[in-house]
Amino acid sequence: MTTETHREEPAKHEAIELVLARLLRIGSIIAAALLAAGIGAMLLGGHAVVGPRLITAGLLALMATPIMRVVVAGLIFTRDRDWRFAFFCVVVLCSLVAGVLLGHGHGG
């Protein structure tokens, strides 16, 4: 490993990290807002239907984010004509879909 002392922010890098960072940030902000609104509605009471629905929407938004992340990464690799990595994304997506269809859970 070579370590150099550079003070400035990294400049010469592909933009993929920044695109994915933006995507994940949007996903987590939407999810957090829906969850907070739902929990708020439940705490205030009176909204026996609205609260849980908002929370569910928030959870769904969160669950969709990593899957969107693989799709967007695949699109970026395709745009950059990085066919190998675009193929890796397709493999990941296919096994995710197969896993969901199979109906077995895996946790961590």
Added chain:
Amino acid sequence: MAIGAGVIGSVLGLGGGIVIVPALTILFGVQMRTAVAASTVSIIATSTGAAVAYLRDRLTNTRVAMWLEMGTSLGALSGALIAGYLHQRFLYIMFGLLLAYSGYNMFRTRKAELPGEVVPDRLSRKLNLAGSYYDRMLGQRVEYQVTRTIPGLIIMYFSGAAAGLLGIGAGIFKVPAMDQVMRMPFKASTATSNFMIGVTAASGAVVYFARGDVKPLVAGPVVLGVLVGAVVGARLMVRMKTSTIRKLFIPLIVYTAIEMIYRGVRG
């Protein structure tokens, strides 16, 4: 509790299920299925919440992540397929011993801030896996190479299979695989592990959701807490010393190893 789990998970690159599942079942009397479902969704929260900061600092190696995700997702899939045919006790003991060994390795290298000179293998060069990040703690750019690309993928396959078979240990195998086998810097390993765990958890979470195990009243507050914790944890981690993060990781890996071996022996 949930915020704490988010902080721990995001700093160490783990899912945090190790904290959330026992807390929900023992402290709050939640059913096991509901707890596991809530924990799986909160893995996504840990991953998504922390990844923003790690991606910005380039700690996450997206190319390594995409390459290894093939292993984890195919592993999880085959783990779920063969789940009924394998001896669970044997698996617990085997994976437990494996963890104990990597815990020992991590203990030996606990002082090292960065790996030494690493010679990349051919595939790593071909796939352009080398990376660099700005380490806020060291105040310098760290450039690194990645090696043993194929063994790394194979370990990820088994790590995914373990998660699919046993429902635990998504992140705890990934970090040592990148750190010790592929010789990535420890911080890059935890950040990349953090990035990867969200994807496998997502397919599990969709399944739990379809089964109705994701209870909004349980999962909602937990996930929100973990999300907040992950954002905070990621900000802390980029400023932490590698040796500090290692010191936090070692007890957890030892604990998980003992827990797995115990489960296997007890049956």
